[in-house]
Amino acid sequence: MTKTITIAHGNGGEENNELIKSVFYKHFKNDILAKSEDAAVIEDGKLAFTTDSFTVSPLFFPGGDIGKLAVCGTCNDLAMMGAKPKYITCSVIIEEGFPTRDLEKIVKSMKKELEINGAIVVSGDTKVVPRGSVDKLFINTTGIGEIQHKGISASNLKDGMSVLVSRDVGTHGATIFAAREGIELESTLQTDCASLYPEVKKLMDAGIAIVAMRDATRGGVSAVLNEWAKSSDVCVEVTEESIPVQEEVRGICEMLGFEAVDLANEGTFVLCVAKADEAKALEVLQDTHKTATVIASVSEQYKGRVILNSSWGTKRFLDLPTGELLPRIC
Ligand code: MG
Numbered sequence: 001m002t003k004t005i006t007i008a009h010g011n012g013g014e015e016n017n018e019l020i021k022s023v024f025y026k027h028f029k030n031d032i033l034a035k036s037e038d039a040a041v042i043e044d045g046k047l048a049f050t051t052d053s054f055t056v057s058p059l060f061f062p063g064g065d066i067g068k069l070a071v072c073g074t075c076n077d078l079a080m081m082g083a084k085p086k087y088i089t090c091s092v093i094i095e096e097g098f099p100t101r102d103l104e105k106i107v108k109s110m111k112k113e114l115e116i117n118g119a120i121v122v123s124g125d126t127k128v129v130p131r132g133s134v135d136k137l138f139i140n141t142t143g144i145g146e147i148q149h150k151g152i153s154a155s156n157l158k159d160g161m162s163v164l165v166s167r168d169v170g171t172h173g174a175t176i177f178a179a180r181e182g183i184e185l186e187s188t189l190q191t192d193c194a195s196l197y198p199e200v201k202k203l204m205d206a207g208i209a210i211v212a213m214r215d216a217t218r219g220g221v222s223a224v225l226n227e228w229a230k231s232s233d234v235c236v237e238v239t240e241e242s243i244p245v246q247e248e249v250r251g252i253c254e255m256l257g258f259e260a261v262d263l264a265n266e267g268t269f270v271l272c273v274a275k276a277d278e279a280k281a282l283e284v285l286q287d288t289h290k291t292a293t294v295i296a297s298v299s300e301q302y303k304g305r306v307i308l309n310s311s312w313g314t315k316r317f318l319d320l321p322t323g324e325l326l327p328r329i330c
Contacts, residue, residue: 011323038080045150052330054070060105082210088144095130168245169263211273221265223320225318239309244293
C-alpha cells in the first residue's frame with residue numbers, strides 16, 4: 001500500500017479493492033463481510049443490509065441528481081440480493097451557504113425514488129460544516145430489505161451458465177463527465193440512474209432462478225465480471241461486440257481513452273442464470289430495456305479471469321479497471 005490515499009483508491013477497481021482488503025477487511029474481518037456481496041445477508045437469510053455514501057459532482061445532472069442517486073444506489077444493492085427495499089436511513093453533510101431550495105429539490109427527488117421502491121426513510125442525521133470543509137453536500141444512505149429470492153451470490157457461477165446485461169452500458173459515467181466538463185452534447189445522453197427493484201421483481205415473478213446479480217456501478221461491467229470470476233473461481237468469456245454501448249458513450253470514451261465496460265452505471269445490472277433460463281430472462285429484461293442482451297458465458301478455461309473474445313477471433317484478458325478513472329461519479 002502507498003503511504004497516503006490517492007484518488008485511485010476510490011475507483012471501484014484494483015486499487016480500491018487493495019485498500020479495502022489491506023485496511024478494512026484486515027481489521028473488521030468476519031464471515032458476513034468476507035462474502036463481499038452487494039449487501040450483507042443477515043438474520044438467517046431473511047434480511048439484506050447495506051450502506052453507501054454519495055459525493056457526486058455536479059449535484060444535478062441530466063437524468064438525475066445526488067438525491068435520486070442516494071436512494072437508487074442503496075436500494076439497488078438490496079435489490080441485487082433479491083431483497084425488497086424497506087427501511088432507509090439518510091445522513092447528510094452540508095456545507096455552510098448551501099441553498100435551502102436546492103436541498104429541498106434533492107430531498108423531493110429522494111422521496112419520488114423511495115416511492116418507486118416502496119421504501120421509507122426511518123432515521124437520519126444532519127451535519128453542517130464550515131464553508132470549504134465539504135464540497136456542497138454529501139449524502140449517506142443505509143438500507144434494510146426483505147429477501148424474497150434466497151441464495152443469490154457472486155460465488156455461485158458455474159460452467160455453462162449465461163451472463164446478461166440489463167441495458168446499454170456506461171451512460172452514467174459518460175453523462176457525469178460531460179456535465180462536469182461542460183461538454184455540450186447534441187444528443188439526449190442522460191444517466192441510466194434508476195431503481196432496479198421493479199425489474200428484479202419481474203424476474204422473480206417470471207420464476208427465473210437468479211444465480212448472481214450485481215449493479216455495475218463504479219468499475220462498471222468489468223469490475224462485476226472480474227469479482228464474479230474470482231469469487232466463483234470460473235472463467236467469464238465475453239463476446240466483445242455483444243456489449244451494448246450508445247454512440248454518444250463511445251464518443252466520450254474515445255475522448256477520454258476509457259472503455260465503456262469500465263464506466264460506472266447506476267441503473268444497469270449484470271445477471272447470471274442457468275443456460276435453460278437464458279431466453280426467459282432475456283425476454284423479461286428486454287421488456288424494460290430493448291438493449292438488454294446476453295454478453296458472456298461461464299467456462300473453466302482460465303479460472304478467476306475474464307476473457308474478451310473479439311469478432312476478429314482474438315482473445316484478451318479483461319482486467320479490473322485501474323488508475324484514476326472518473327472520481328466523484330457517485
Ligand atoms: Mg452494487
